[in-house]
Every structure is written in C-alpha cells, then in structure tokens.
Amino acid sequence: MDETPSFKIFTDPSWRRIISQSREVFNDLHQNLETNSQTEIIKTETVNLSDQCLDANQKYIDIIDNELHIISADNENREKLQVMLQVWKLCQIIFIKSSPSGTLLTDLQEWYQTTNNIDPMVQAIFSSNSENTEKLHLDDKYWICILLAVAQGRIDTGRHLLSFYPIDKAPVVRTINELLHTMPNLSTHSHLSLFEFKAKWEYWQKKCVQVLTSENFEGDDNGGMQTICKLLCADESTFLSLKLMFNNWYYMLISYMSYANPTFNISDLHMSIESGPFMKEFENELDEFDAIILKIFEFDVDVIVNECVKLFSNNFFSAHFLNILHLTGKLQLKSEIDFGSAFREENRLPIQEQHLIEYSLQLLSAAWSPSLLSLNQTAFDYLLKCQMDETGIELIETYLERIPLTEISQSEANKVFYIAFQYGLHDLAFSIGRVMQMRALKGRQYGDALTWNAKIKDCSFGNILADKIMEEFFQSNDLKLLDLTESLVKEIIYSDRLIFLNKYREFYRLAYLSSKSERTENLKQAIDLLVHLLQVPNLIPFKFKKLVFFQLHDLIDQNVFNEDQLFNVLKSIQLYENRRRFLAIRPISGEVHECSLEDENSEENKWKSLFEKLSGKIAENFVQNKIEF
C-alpha cells in the first residue's frame, strides 16, 4: 500500500516547536546576511558568512537536542529525532567543519560519545553497587563500560572505573592506569604541530606494546586488562572481536582510527573504509542507515538530497542543511558535476531551492485548514527565499487564493488580506476584498461591506452598495443605515453614489433631527443642500428622484424656500419628467425601476399636491416681491 505520506506530523506539538524555532534561526540568518551584504566590509565578509552559517547549523542541532530533553521517554517522535540528530551532527562534522587537511578526531569522538552515551550504564553500575564498592568490579557491565569508555576516548571515565579494581589482585592495573594517564591528547596538545604530536603518540604507543608483551597479566579476570592494552596498541583483531560491543562498523572504525592514526583526516578515513576490514565484518547486517553513514563519510552530498529525505519522510533536514551548504558555497552535487551543463535544463531550479519548496509545500499540506495560518506563514517565509523566477511568490499567491474566505471570521479575513498586501500581491488583495464585500452585502451587513469597499476602493460595487442602502432606508426609515457613512466621509470619494448617500445623510439630519432651537436655521441649510444636490447632473440616482421630490413636498410648507430655490426645483422636476419620457421609449435597465410609494393613487395625489404647493409658493413670493417693489 503506497500512501502519499501525510505531513500531519508537522502539527504535532514537538514538531511545531522545532519548526517554529528553526524558522526563527532561518530568518535571522538570512536577515543578518542581507544586512551584512549591504554594508561595505568586504574583507571580513567571507569569514563572517561561514561563521554565521556554522552558528546557525549548530543552533538547528541545539533545537533538536533541547526538544529531546523536553519530551518524555515514550514519545513517538523520540526515535526519529534521535536519528535526525545523529545524522545532522555527522553532516556538520564532515561537510561543514572538516577541511582537507584538518583532523577529525575530536569531533568524531564527540559524535560517538553523544550518540552512544554510556553515562546511564555507568550510573547504573554505581547506583546498584552503592553500598559495597568492593563488589563493583564484579558487576557484569563493569568491563563493558571500561572498554567502551576507552574506545570512545573517555579516558577519565575509564580510569575512574578502573580505580575500583582491587590493585592487590592484579598489579598490572597500576601500569595500565599509568598508560592511560600518559596518553597524549590532541586537544591538550594543540600547540604542537601534527608531526610533533605524531611523534609523541608513536613513542607512547611503543610503551603500550612493551607492556602488552612483557608485563605479567596475573589476576586479570576475563582478560579485561589485556583487551584494554590491545586496544591502546591499535590491534585490529581485538577491535574486530569486540563487534558486539561496538554494534556498528562506523563506531568501530572511529575507535580504531583514534588509536591507530589519531591525526587522521578525511582522506585517511576514506582509505580505511575502502581497505579496512570493518565494513566486511558487518556485511550481513548493513541496512539503509549504514549506507547513509557511509555516503556521508565519503563526502557524497547527494545523500542528503535523496536518501535522507526518504529516511525522515520529509524535507525538514534537507531543506535547512542544503541551504546552509549553499550559503557557504560548499554545495557541489555529484549529479551536477557528472552530467555537465549540456544536459541541464535551462530553467530548472537550483537544488537547494527545490528542497526549500518541497519543505514549504509539506508544511502547507499539513496545515489543512485556513485556521492554521501561522503554519502557512512559516512556509511562506521559506518560499520567499526561492527567488528564481519568482517561484516562491507565485506559490504563495496560489495558496492564498485557495483559502475559503466565506468560512472564516472577519478578523481572520483581515489577516489574510494583510498578508497578501504585505507580500505585494495587490491583485490578490483586491480580489479578497471583493469576495468579502460581497459576502457582507449578502448577509445584509452593510457596514462591513462598506469597510471592505473603502479598503479596496471598488467604485462599481460602491455604487451598488449605496443604492442598496438607500433603497432599504426608504423602505424602513431606519436611521442607522444612513449613519453608516458618518465616519467614511473623506474616504468614499471614489464612488459618486456613496457621496450622495453621505450628503443625503447630512440633509436628513439637518432637516429632521435638529433640536428645536436650531430648527429653522438647519432647515434652511438642509434645503440649500438638497437643491444643490438636485442640480448636480446625475448625482441623485434616477430611481430615488421621485422620493426626494416627495420629501421636498413635505418641507415646502415650512416657509424656508427662497425664490431661486423654488425655480431650481421646478427645473429639476422638468428634467426628471423628460428623462422619464425618454426611458419609457428606450428603457435602460437599472434606471427603469423606480422606488415607489405604496399605491399609485397616493402617488398621483402627491404629485398634484406638490405642484399645487410649488406654484402656490411661487405665486406668493411673486406677489410679495411686487408689493415690496
């Protein structure tokens, strides 16, 4: 059953922590490199670069290490994380830290010590024999512990354990102890050149051989002392015989090299792998993991690209590590060298970007609902660094387009809009705004629709929205509909219908909602405003004109119109009737349906009454003026 791997593992709490912390390290690294490249320090730049990369890689390793300390022993991620830690550390040693002539001993020994930690075993020995330490040397794990300690280069631990062996029983203990004590240590002798250290080592090893051949190993139960001595002499067959203790060919190899040739470098390592017997010893038990370790030792970077991805079932490791290698300029894949440029497609992405994209896509598929926006944003951070042909940005856009906007809350929609805007995806942001404003309109949340509309300044929808609001207002007379525009005055200048809505609101407030003391004054202002509105061509939508006239009708009695205004009103009515006749012959959709009052009769009456009042007022004014004149 070949299932496509589900990356839901990324939503697991431990993984979330690791992902978030790695993301921070990744972002910080790239941010620092960018700011560095902008300053003019040229000389120190290369040094800084590799230091920073090594730092970042170490931080990645520390993140996983910390996580292993936090999670419980039976956590299902434990094994995988330990394997990842092991591989990552080894890759750091071989691919980043090592140089063609540099010694690998200290780093590899440390790797052996931390990934095959004998401390628990040692502590167990001490705790089970805490009462009578004379019996300590009889513990069945005693000799294994000492041998492992010596094999791993933990000389102090070995000596400490050895001190519990009764000296009077086997006097050779003292000699062995002396040998261990005088063993030259590469880190404490770092002031010596390699040649000098080698000389010192050979001298010391001659003494070991002497002890092995001449000393009396009386009282040496199990032959433990002899084995120790043989290890110190770098006796190959002894190493091979301890196969069960080492458990893996690479541990055996490292251990052997640390005694046979402590100043070994990477080519020495390769030679011993090829010519040595260690791998053959484990021949029948080799598995994929061993193959990976072998490839790493052989400096084959391709292993990260292929096998490690399979091993961990995701691209977390490969994406980060290849990125580091790329930045330090050490990324040289065999596949690229062998095939040559003729075979390479022109627009194929560089390998490290491929892996970054893979990783991001895996993160995105793990966040299966829009509610895991933070995980998506993590993925976006990585995608942004894939700048070849803008692949990264395009993928971000594709993903954001698929977020179901109709199912999320307003605040989440605001976040998505903001992210799109932040990445410069203005078209996408605009379309998000359009979906949201339509959604609000359908749900009759006119206020929300207005906010979205004002954000994206969509003129045509703004007009539709204004019409809808006015229609509802004329039907329900609900003031809050008008009030929706009170805070938007300066922003809705892109849509003339919205401007009209706003002006109408001003008129309405002045005309009908003023306090008694200000009434007349405000009424005059209101009429002035409305008449001005009537005069602006096409400002008042045709369908509302009738209703506006009827509102005027109610105000005429208040004695606040002046002569000019009355004439202007007449003119507008004339224009309106012209238009009406025109539309009766050639209907234009959208303008034909007028908002009407309840029944035709009352409408007819209203028109009649309006004309009566208008003419009455004009006549009155006329007469008055004549008299005054």
Next chain:
Amino acid sequence: MFDNLNKTEKIYLNFNASKVRWLSESKITPSDYFCLGSAENFKSVSIWKQNSTLDDFEPVILSEYQNLDGYVTEIKSKSLEEFFLSTSNGSVYHFKCYHDEQRLIELNKWSKANDVVNGFDFNNDGEELCFVTENGTINFIRLRSQINNLNDLDYNELCSLNSVLYLKHFEIAVSDSLGRIKIWDSRSRENKKSCLSLFMEGESSSITCMANDPNKKHIIACGNLNGIIAIYDVRSNKRPFTLTHNHSEPITEIGFHPFSGDSLFSSSFNGGLWSWNSSNRGELKSGWEDRTVNFKNYLDSNRYTLNSFDLNNDKILAVNNNLCLYKLKYQNLF
C-alpha cells in the same frame, strides 16, 4: 522613565496562544498565575504558574481545558481564581480554577448561534457581562441570577462590533469595524440610539482593541487596523489625540499601565511591543495633548505578529505568532 532592569525572557510553547492574561483581581495586585487561550484550530485554555523567586522564567502548566467550541477571542479575569472567556463560535464561558488541586472547572456557558464573539467586559460589581459579536449584536448576561439570563439590546448594528468596555456602572463603549466608538446606556433594552458616537474623520479603519485609563474611566485608548492609536475623552466631542508609528501595521492589543494613565502599551502585527510615555513635568491636570510623548519598543528582536500581551504590577507577558511566550519586567513608576 521605564528602564528594562531584567532581560527579556522567552520560552516556546507547543501551540499558538491568541490571548494571555494574568489571573488577578486587578492589574495592580501582583499575581503569579496566568492563563493562555489558544489560537487557530486549537480549542483550549490553560492555567500556568510562574515562580517569581527563580531567576529564569520557567512557568509550569497547572491545568488545561480542551473542549472549547472555538478558538479564544478574549479572556478577562475576575479574581485570582475566576475568569471569563469568549470563543469564535459564539460562546462565553465562566471558569473557576483551583490552583492547589490543579483543576479547572467550567462553571457556566452562554452561547449565541452562528456568531463570533469578538469581545466582552463585565461591570465592577460583577453583576452584568456584556459581549459583542461579529453580526453586530450587543448582548447582556445577568451573572447573579439563577436562570441563564441572556438578552440583547434591541439593536442590530450593520457591521461587526469588535470590543466593549464598561465606563460606568451602566455605560458601555462599543467599537466597530467602521472606526466608530458608540456609548450606550445599558439599562434600557429597547435602546434604538446610542448616547454618543465618536470617530475620527478620515480614519475609518476597523478598531481592533480598546482599553480604559485605570484612574479616569472616561479616557479610552483604541487601536485600529491602520496602526493608529487614538485617545478619546468621552465627555467631549473633540477630535481624539492620535499616536502613530511610522508604519501602518494593525494593532493587536492595547493597554494602559496599571498604575497610571500616562503610559500606554500597544502591540502590533510586526512584533513590536511599544510603550508610549507622556512625560509629566509636575503638571497636575493635563491630557496627552499637552505633553511630549516618548516611545520605545521593548521587543525589537521579535519579528512575528504579537498576538496579545497583559500587564500585572510590574510584569508583562506577551505571546507572538511563532509559539513564543515572553516575559518582561519593569521598574515601577513610583
């Protein structure tokens, strides 16, 4: 002035928290307990305790409740052991925690179907709780009555309401997505009109958060999606005093200093935790307009959206969108 005495400490959680709140009777009473409400598709609230005697910040989780019906949109604590929270699925919960026994119990739950509760507040006596929703409704809960008493204001705003604050015993301020703050009288349920409507001309961006001055309840600070903070005095209709950054990142949370209304904190999408300080040169009664304002970013190493923060005595907790929980400590004002 505020000097950062101790280093900023941070730990990594394993979920994203949308709200962090200290559990205490008031912002002045020091407390070691705080709660975290989850974001996104996690639906949990958890209670934590920090050991103030330790040098390092190592809070311990005491209890957790994982059956909320949505992610957490607001938490407000009533006392050391009681708090309310609202969710994205239209519910308000009342919880009680027993710290010693490490238990967290849901005492009560009120729900409104198909809605998102954006914010709530309760008045000083703890008698009434008011919550506002995305569908534009303002709802009241009688906390002390025997029956689950939930009723709403007979008024449905046509835009989403984002937060609410009690100014006086019966007066609430409600902010909405059109950038307005409306003052309502909560006594009458048939209110058709608010007492007052405040807004900034030219700035109609949705108001995301509000806070009131600890000493003068009529001073409200609010932050909006354009990154502008406005300080209103609700007694007057004057144009508010505005504070802006030199960028327009939405403001996620805002809060006054626990002891004095001269200092304000705000958090935004680009991760900064800003402190705005109006220096007092010994003058008694002057508002923000009359003084110079200094500002400082206390979390400039953080580049991920700061979801929420809370102040208690001289400590600040903040959570960002990359699973981090920060703790900062400040010298007291006095």
